[in-house]
């Protein structure tokens with residue numbers, strides 16, 4: 001029997017061992033990487049230009065290497081299973097069990113249950129209690145798992161598979177059988193770095209190796225002289241993040257002044273949820289130069305132990321979206337993202353694609369806001385045809401990127417992809433075949449783009465490749481049931497790939513980051529010069545644990561499995577903390593006074609280790625006051641571009657924007673900056689308004705007077721309306737491809753509202769419709785505006801009325817003041833001959849009691865209004881002329897002041913906030929009466945921008 005030596009070793013001593021070509025095993029890949037980096041730095045410092053890599057292996061790498069040699073030598077004939085392969089087998093076993101759906105345990109899917117079963121099996125295998133699963137099972141869930149575990153083990157034995165959980169034991173058996181003698185990864189002396197608490201199965205293998213005559217040296221990091229070991233309380237969790245970044249910066253700067261390059265770590269219990277906030281704070285404090293939006297973050301002074309899930313990376317999610325798109329319709333928002341993705345096609349085509357997204361895709365009439373690839377191409381062709389028919393001819397820079405056609409062609413022509421779109425799409429294939437299809441789809445769409453990838457992006461392409469390969473290996477694992485020719489649908493293969501990409505985290509690109517961001521569990525095998533440990537509250541440290549739900553509690557307690565009892569978790573946290581304090585000169589624990597859930601208490605472990613509490617002010621220098629940046633007193637002499645020498649359409653919209661905020665009008669109408677429309681299912685309020693508007697226009701062209709209206713019976717009126725509505729709706733079912741059911745619904749609703757409205761019109765005295773949809777030009781100060789009025793009526797006692805249809809709420813109060821919210825009707829008033837205008841009104845075309853007239857009239861009872869508002873329209877018109885002329889002059893002169901009329905109304909949902917930089921924090925939480933509420937205006941006379 002060989003010896004086992006325990007000793008404390010400094011990093012210097014470990015590096016000496018590596019210099020001597022000794023093999024060092026560490027508990028994790030991250031600790032192995034840290035040792036390798038230190039070794040490389042030593043070689044560089046010694047002036048070497050090339051050297052042999054250090055012989056450092058993490059335990060999982062080392063055992064995998066031992067197994068591969070055994071396989072090559074023919075001593076092991078079992079196939080080691082990858083994680084996806086194991087999960088596929090667990091899924092098979094559980095799916096075949098009819099009782100799986102009766103578990104008390106609630107999981108979302110069989111795939112989730114398979115993951116849980118795999119973890120229970122790994123736990124039991126590591127603790128050597130696989131044979132006790134069934135005898136110890138008492139609940140229904142535990143008995144079900146016991147059944148699955150037996151089936152899984154039997155299946156693995158029959159098919160000669162080796163699950164990862166059994167690897168240590170398998171190697172121990174090989175060691176006992178002498179098969180590991182003279183193994184290249186097994187020298188006579190093995191150095192284990194910070195593996196003081198090996199798991200039971202690791203210990204089994206180590207015992208077997210000592211029996212084999214191998215000498216084991218357990219090295220623990222040497223104790224460090226404590227400098228500052230304390231804890232502190234911050235007002236909030238956000239303050240903890242700020243403190244951590246500043247404390248680390250101060251520590252690193254002071255070490256740099258002394259000529260040292262220390263190592264530091266930031267420990268965060270819930271790293272996944274805080275990652276984004278942490279990254280922002282670290283960026284601002286440690287590397288403000290990386291705040292630039294286009295900064296390459298492949299190399300930062302900090303590094304997270306694990307990255308985001310691969311499926312969430314834009315470079316990878318676009319491939320998944322492309323693959324899903326070949327199976328059916330994709331939401332419009334996702335298609336927009338694909339068209340603008342920097343990872344597909346050519347950079348030079350992206351501007352035209354952005355215009356297409358804005359002008360065509362987002363404004364398409366769709367019953368469901370989603371499209372197939374074929375539908376998108378049809379939409380592009382139809383937009384092209386409309387442009388050609390337009391008089392005068394319109395040009396646009398909108399264009400689909402060429403990869404869309406290339407992908408469509410590939411799906412039609414390439415034999416491998418052709419079947420996907422055609423009759424054979426449902427034919428099951430092997431995983432390997434489907435993964436090649438995914439590759440071919442990405443390739444056809446020009447993935448990953450034509451620009452040079454950053455190191456992180458390049459690593460992500462490799463990770464996707466690895467994931468595709470790993471799913472392809474599922475073919476190698478015949479189902480436990482023995483079906484060696486198992487094939488799956490494309491949807492199933494894609495779902496499996498997605499799960500794998502959601503489960504796999506992006507591995508950080510190897511870097512020499514000064515600060516490592518870790519969870520407490522990742523501290524094993526690591527030593528730092530400074531550590532700051534966040535959120536050390538009684539709830540987080542030790543972390544709450546609970547027994548595994550598929551294993552009996554008694555079994556877990558007897559086998560001392562992690563999480564079996566709170567005492568085990570406490571003991572582990574104590575051991576971690578003792579090691580941390582022993583090896584780290586600077587350690588600071590922090591906790592917040594309170595968070596959104598209430599008051600917080602510091603972890604009792606802080607006081608049990610007799611750590612002193614420090615005041616925040618003792619730990620970091622107060623932040624230097626931010627010196628105000630003096631305002632530049634520079635006159636911007638650059639002239640605004642000239643306004644187009646043409647009539648401006650949508651004049652009232654222009655004035656409405658200018659009244660709301662000068663910058664808003666400037667940005668939307670002169671810079672052409674507008675947010676893309678978000679589609680909703682079916683017709684949007686503007687389209688519904690336009691439909692009513694067109695039907696009413698056609699109706700009054702034919703009927704013209706109240707007397708003529710009254711002459712029709714209700715049935716005749718309905719008949720006319722039905723015909724007119726049908727004419728309008730014709731194009732909906734043909735051009736837009738909407739279902740008849742939806743079109744019928746729209747037809748019925750429009751008819752119901754208009755029948756009620758005509759009844760309402762009959763409650764008035766005589767009138768004659770003089771003009772409908774009449775276009776007028778109007779000179780307002782320096783602007784020539786082109787407006788279209790819904791309806792002009794001649795009144796029996798003389799004079800005229802201007803009527804504007806609305807399907808939403810509208811009130812004449814919005815015409816008041818120097819900055820009227822709704823200047824449209826006041827603008828129309830300027831067109832009337834002096835003294836002729838007797839009523840200026842909204843017709844609220846709505847069903848039931850909401851149908852109403854509202855506005856101003858010169859005498860009561862010209863129109864029956866609920867709230868009678870009489871006004872001297874001649875005087876009001878002159879007031880409006882002044883107000884509106886002033887607004888027109890401001891717009892013409894380019895007075896683009898960031899000056900919203902009402903911040904909480906105008907700015908709340910304003911798409912220009914990105915440009916004007918209005919502080920969003922100044923907004924109140926909500927306001928429903930904003931400028932951007934769609935009030936169902938039926939005008940449709942504003943066709944966007946300043947196009948003549």
Ligand code: SF4
Nearest residue numbers: 661664907910912916
């Ligand atoms: S966010 Fe407010 S200040 Fe900025 S452009 Fe819009 S309305 Fe004007």
